[in-house]
Amino acid sequence: MVSVVAVATHAGVSPATVSRVLSGRIVVAPETRARVLEAVKELGYRPNEMARSLRAGRGRGVALVTGDVEQGIYAALAKHVQAELEALGLDLLLFNLGHREDRLRHFLERAPSLGLRGVLLSSPHIMDMAELMPLILTATASGIDVISVSQDLSAYGIASIIHDDVGGARAAAEHLIAQGRTPIAFLGRIATSAIGRARFEGYRDALLAHEQAIDPDLVWDISEGYRADAGYQATSNALAKGLHFRAVLTASDELALGSMAAATDRGHSVPGSVAFVGFGGLGWGVFSRPSITTVSLDVGAVARAVRDRFKGEDEVPSTPERIVVPARLVLRQSA
Amino acid sequence: MVSVVAVATHAGVSPATVSRVLSGRIVVAPETRARVLEAVKELGYRPNEMARSLRAGRGRGVALVTGDVEQGIYAALAKHVQAELEALGLDLLLFNLGHREDRLRHFLERAPSLGLRGVLLSSPHIMDMAELMPLILTATASGIDVISVSQDLSAYGIASIIHDDVGGARAAAEHLIAQGRTPIAFLGRIATSAIGRARFEGYRDALLAHEQAIDPDLVWDISEGYRADAGYQATSNALAKGLHFRAVLTASDELALGSMAAATDRGHSVPGSVAFVGFGGLGWGVFSRPSITTVSLDVGAVARAVRDRFKGEDEVPSTPERIVVPARLVLRQSA
């Protein structure tokens, strides 16, 4: 491994000078500078990131903690965030909880010793943040910038970048109501997910605003992840019970796909007999048939907000603590 | 930050002893040991990972280099690999190339200085590995275990964990032929992707084995990523040209979905008029309507192979250099 010392020797200067040249922040005689750069190139020197991190007290890693990257929206988030971080010379560490809270606890315990620059918490289906707060505070105290993505934790003093889930769901419900597609069912996690609850609130708001009663039988509060099979299951059950509904507002595109399949399998036409709205705006939603009308979440905007948060060199950014990214209803075939 | 020195002082021993107790590999008097553990617990000490890495010469990170995590198969890979690595106390760094080769180069240049334990190259749509070999060799020389995932680079002496793409595609084509669904079109990257080419070979093998001619018009060699829109586009073009085919063997589930949509939109029934086979076996493929018959790739098996590779403490594992994970044809509605 070629180190500063090697470069310094080669260039006939001290290691300190090499460091100065490379940092660029300190004046070095042009001739010396040239000689050092020459040596650097000749030896193919690259500063050791581990030594740098130790010296600086923190590294260049930012962790993304997700519930399940296999879910399209998280994969998209990982992709966009990674791209933004890479542009800042930061690395993305991925921690996938699989919706198991103990792993989040374990990660948070480890976080301070890893020298992370930041932690993006994007595991929205975990409710008792209160219990985890001590760990989070320990992390922030150790210089880690903890940001909640998707879930609003600004009440706890944690910077939050969130989608307008309430507004998005409301817009979707309004659209369905305007088309006369009532009654509308809601499918998602409510009791066990802050995000799911926000979407449910949007649904409820719209219904109440139009003096529609909320039928508990049409509120399908699932407890598993937002995968297609959960949607299929819940919808099949509802149909088996003979419940009547003309539309389903779901909390993810995957749920919508599964839900739609359940209806289709029982001979209901989509959107003629039942309409479906998803959440996320994933790429493949355009190509299912019928394609999925969805509340599109601008993942790129979230990633840019993350970038803004990390672009400075200062320890604790002073940007606003709560950023809301708008959600947009994208009309396609299913509703 | 509480360090070994703090713990040592607290326990009335030297830092060396603390280290010995925690490593567990060296005998320490039971009474001393107890005192150290007590101090560790009392102070909430956690070894600084950056210092450890510097001292050890390498850290605990493993990088996963993907083409596009937003594609289901890579997201699934990331998820499973992360889970396996976490069990080994290793962290996953995610680098998403977005199919841009310069970023791979850039990453490989940086890799040795990051102290990575390993690099999982899973960006199969890059062909001229020969050009990148010097960088890869530099990485391996610096102690990084470079493993090619999906793409067979064992000819270059790089450990490779691959799917049986040829066999999987052949099985799919055989299935279509057995059902009399000919002529069969192939949709995927051939010229610009090692994996795509392998899948094409399986297709070709099956056709030739059954004395079917390969119609160049039915070989749709796309150049973009394996996203649904590319599949839609290619298939629409083919249909617009009035080409006749009874089945499409595609190189990903996303392509299959897009391709299927194109056919559906032009009034063809699936699978009655045209059949479709995808590649990957993603969760949502079960719930599209029609659901997608697919060559399922066992991502979990790949992740386990990765785990086996990293579970030892030794620098260069001596496990076989080429592991082939079987691919399985999963019959669903589309074919």
Place this chain on the structure above:
DNA sequence: ATTGTAAATGACAACGATTTCATAGCGGCC
């Protein structure tokens, strides 16, 4: 001519953990 000042650079310490080397203490054996 002498002193003051700024620029350029080198020596050295420090980040925190681990490992090697050295040593104190103790028990056993002849």
Place this chain on the structure above:
DNA sequence: GGCCGCTATGAAATCGTTGTCATTTACAAT
């Protein structure tokens, strides 16, 4: 009783980088 050897532990060096402090040299000002 003296010596050998083993066990348990401490002191110190090391990983590679960077920041602080000190030193040198040159030049300007009086």
